[in-house]
Amino acid sequence: MRKKPRVERCMRCSRRWRGADDWNSVWKSGVLTGLLCPDCQTPEENAEAEINAVGLDYDRMHKREDGHWYVPEKDVI
Numbered sequence: 001m002r003k004k005p006r007v008e009r010c011m012r013c014s015r016r017w018r019g020a021d022d023w024n025s026v027w028k029s030g031v032l033t034g035l036l037c038p039d040c041q042t043p044e045e046n047a048e049a050e051i052n053a054v055g056l057d058y059d060r061m062h063k064r065e066d067g068h069w070y071v072p073e074k075d076v077i
């Protein structure tokens with residue numbers, strides 16, 4: 001089974017992502033819905049990504065069977 005995930009491109013300019021750290025990932029309810037390259041990010045989006053990242057547990061990030069990346073929310077203690 002070979003499935004190419006669509007999310008590994010910029011949502012706006014379709015540039016391919018090659019593992020760079022400065023790209024923003026866009027999450028909806030813990031599911032990765034898209035990526036934004038540094039050229040396409042607005043400062044607001046950058047700030048929003050930082051805020052969203054606070055509640056997510058990136059140590060437990062994994063690819064689900066449907067091919068979407070998933071990051072669970074941190075367990076609240």
Ligand SMILES: [Zn+2]
Pocket residue numbers: 010011012013014015036037038039040
């Ligand atoms: Zn872009």
